Amino acid sequence: MSTQQFQATGLTCGHCAHAVTEELTALDGVTDVAVDVVADGTSTVAVTAERELGTDEVAAALDEAGDYALVGA
Numbered sequence: 001m002s003t004q005q006f007q008a009t010g011l012t013c014g015h016c017a018h019a020v021t022e023e024l025t026a027l028d029g030v031t032d033v034a035v036d037v038v039a040d041g042t043s044t045v046a047v048t049a050e051r052e053l054g055t056d057e058v059a060a061a062l063d064e065a066g067d068y069a070l071v072g073a
Contacts, residue, residue, distance in 0.1 A: 001031065003048045006058055007071035011035065011043040019065040020045060027053065027061060042071055 011017060017035035024033045029050035036044040045062075047053060055070060062068040 001050055003046055004053055006045045007042050008045050008062055008068050009042055009071060010068040011037045012039045020062060020068060023061040023065040
């Protein structure tokens with residue numbers, strides 16, 4: 001089990017955090033998601049999973065959740 005941290009933009013509120021958490025939790029092996037929202041800035045998304053997640057799958061989950069983008073992807 002490991003925790004990875006990702007930086008994301010576009011999150012502005014608790015609803016955004018919930019949408020991102022819901023999409024990331026649906027990924028295979030993910031056991032926990034914690035989102036630190038920074039409105040109009042770069043938010044931190046910590047994902048605990050049984051496997052290493054690829055940036056492509058995290059970026060796709062953020063896109064599916066809403067208009068959120070993974071920084072550097």
